[in-house]
Amino acid sequence: MAPAADREGYWGPTTSTLDWCEENYSVTWYIAEFWNTVSNLIMIIPPMFGAVQSVRDGLEKRYIASYLALTDGVSLCRRG
Structure with missing residues (x-):
């Protein structure tokens, strides 16, 4: 798995060490x-x-x- 992106969304900074299939918060600020x-x-x-x-x-x-x-x-x- 790739490291989590540095994008910050509504819920705060990304704290997970794993990122699945897509970039976090690329479509909406509320859903990673x-x-x-x-x-x-x-x-x-x-x-x-x-x-x-x-x-x-x-x-x-x-x-x-x-x-x-x-x-x-x-x-x-x-x-x-």
């Missing part, structure tokens, strides 16, 4: 790796939608918990 964040949203939104729909349909809480676990699980698996 913009396209990584956007691609992760594709994995997070469907389970969140399922959790909201479960609440609307009055399903048991275990269904909501399962959808929320999918949200965290998929996000964590993508990070290796």
Whole structure:
């Protein structure tokens, strides 16, 4: 991995010693790796939608918990 860039964003200076696939804060001042964040949203939104729909349909809480676990699980698996 390449060393972290010296760009400073909204959240302060970059403190990570690793930098993944793209420059930090190159698209917006608020998100360090913009396209990584956007691609992760594709994995997070469907389970969140399922959790909201479960609440609307009055399903048991275990269904909501399962959808929320999918949200965290998929996000964590993508990070290796």
